[in-house]
Amino acid sequence: MVWRWGLGVLALLILLLCWTRAGVLITLGEAVRVDVQVGWLRFQVVPGKKRRPKEKKPPKEEKDASAGEKKRSLPKPSLADIQNAARILVSPLKRALGRTRRGIRVEPLRLSLILGGQEDPAAAAKLYGELNAGIWAGMPQLERLLNIPDPHIHMEVDFEEEKTRAEGTVGISIRIGTVLAVGFGIAVPTLRCFLRYMRTHRKKKLRSAPEKSGAGAA
Numbered sequence: 775m776v777w778r779w780g781l782g783v784l785a786l787l788i789l790l791l792c793w794t795r796a797g798v799l800i801t802l803g804e805a806v807r808v809d810v811q812v813g814w815l816r817f818q819v820v821p822g823k824k825r826r827p828k829e830k831k832p833p834k835e836e837k838d839a840s841a842g843e844k845k846r847s848l849p850k851p852s853l854a855d856i857q858n859a860a861r862i863l864v865s866p867l868k869r870a871l872g873r874t875r876r877g878i879r880v881e882p883l884r885l886s887l888i889l890g891g892q893e894d895p896a897a898a899a900k901l902y903g904e905l906n907a908g909i910w911a912g913m914p915q916l917e918r919l920l921n922i923p924d925p926h927i928h929m930e931v932d933f934e935e936e937k938t939r940a941e942g943t944v945g946i947s948i949r950i951g952t953v954l955a956v957g958f959g960i961a962v963p964t965l966r967c968f969l970r971y972m973r974t975h976r977k978k979k980l981r982s983a984p985e986k987s988g989a990g991a992a
Contacts, residue, residue: 792951799945802885811947849975862967863960870959871919877952880916883925885942890935902931 794813801807808820851859871878887905891898909927916922 792949792954794950795947796950796953797879797945797947799943801943802940849972851971855971859967859971863963866960866963867956868919870956873959874952874955876919876921877955878919878946878948879921879923880925880944880946881921881923882943882945883922883927885926885940885944886928887930887940888935888938889929889931890938891931891933892936895931895933898931898933902929905929 796812797810799809799811801809806820807818809816809818811817889898889902906929909929913925913927917925
């Protein structure tokens, strides 16, 4: 009997956790501010609190490279790798978001982007056109997948301004259960994409190894 009560309490806690809403509020302006809220808890993460400077530790003795193997680091992806991953994951992500029935809420969405075009007016005008086209094509798709009650995005080019500046506020909130659902929906495609990327990188490394050894022998 006790174990049934335990399972019931555990199921209730899991249900409450899945229904708990977490969110982030990003404020753009002269400085960037990021606030995170989980349930009734809210705290600021950017800018962070100033920490006391740590005492400098004496430099450690350098280890001999032959004494042990160096830790392998992940290969840095190129722009083509990122674009390829985006093409592969966009369909699974759409399906996962579609199952949540717009469980992700974007409110507020108030953005103002002013492109500086003093240095290169032609490039600024081209970028303005590309961004506008992307917004007009992408926002209807986002509104089908996400809950965006009242979006407002303003964009213009200032040919007398040198720097580009952005102002506004963006808030994104989501239930933790929705996060888990989306994560499970794209976990397998993401893993396959990552393994494919690692295999491709390993093959490139093996092909370049004989060339380097041949160049060294010459």
